[in-house]
Amino acid sequence: MRRRVWILVLAAPVIVAAVLLVSGARGLAASAGQAQASNVEVKIDNFSFGPATLTVAAGTTVTWTNRDDIPHTVVSDDKVFKSKVLDTDEKFSFTFTKPGTYGYFCSIHPKMTGKVVVE
């Protein structure tokens, strides 16, 4: 009985430290997410979206920039967003307020597909 109490006493600081670590890590993750939340870039290069899958926090604005010599578009599969045609170096932004998975593609070159996951 006495021995068990000892273990608990010894374990307590470890548990506290672990809890602190976990919450600290959470705090870091949250602040990183918030940093992303302001604005995230997707590059359109060589007929592909990079990154093809992007995970962001709700409230994030994603900006696509066309780096190709050929125009592209950014069109949501479910018609949630749709850019005008983007010539070289032109940009399109959309702010994702609701969590979910948003598939999108280039309506001119439909083999070009991408995904934004909003958490």
Place this chain on the structure above:
Amino acid sequence: MTKNVKDEILHDHNADGIDRRGFLKCMAWAGTGALCVMQGGVLKSYSLSRPADLGGSAAAAGELSFVQISDSHMGFNKPANPDVAGTLKAAVDKINGLSAAPEFLLHTGDISHLSKPEEFDTVDQILKATGTEVFFVPGEHDVLNDDGAQFRERYGKGAKGAGWYSFEKKGVHFIGLVNVMNLKAGGLGTLGHEQLEWLEDDVKHLKSSTPIVVFAHIPLWTVYPDWGWGTEDSAQALAYLKKFGSVTVLNGHIHQTMQKVEGNVTFHTAASTAFPQPQPGKADSPGPMKVPAEQLRSVLGITDVNYVRGQHALAVVDSSLA
């Protein structure tokens, strides 16, 4: 006409179906223009870079001669070709220099680069110098932002749906199809149910001996699906054309010449007048291919097509702008 002229591509698909050697030779020609001459089941391709070879040949003797041009991309100004107006004018010079003046032109789309009114205006102005009627089908670059409303207003009066139509010239039935609308994520070109129904109805009354020429922007055969070079429902369209002894399919989009023969159907893609694109899978993406400036015109071109009554395939001649 049977003289084996250098650069002449002859496909005798009455005799043995697919002329593999001819096909490969045609592949090697990537980027030149073509003249198509329809003659008794033999589809012939001649190099238009050697128009002198055509004088007095079957091409010149054809009853119906027309020229296909494609992918003028007016408005494009990147290093692959900073002067697309200049190369389109060179194509017009080539057309005007043909020994047999074509009765009309087919433009298989991507007239403009960004669907801007001034881009269409420039092309119209340059093509006027041919003094010839031009029939258009849209490329995906011609229907940006407005679902093709401007294209139909300019070129599609009297056309059905998204701009498809047919017409007769000297016993040949021409069908212009639209496969660049409502493209789906991950997919290829699409004709769609409404257009397919129209096509079935359009050809129903025709005799099977009627030569058919189908023209559309994206290839109606699967050239390279990874780059979207094909049409989802083209098999259905071709099924409606099965009864015909001679079907010639003319496409653009891939900015290089390519040819394939499948039974009674001859598929042909034309060169661009603006810039070349890489061979399928030979680059990371199908983006414009930069070649040394002095080589550019050798990889651009026009296509001349000729039909001779009583012979059921067209002769197709690719010719570079060099």
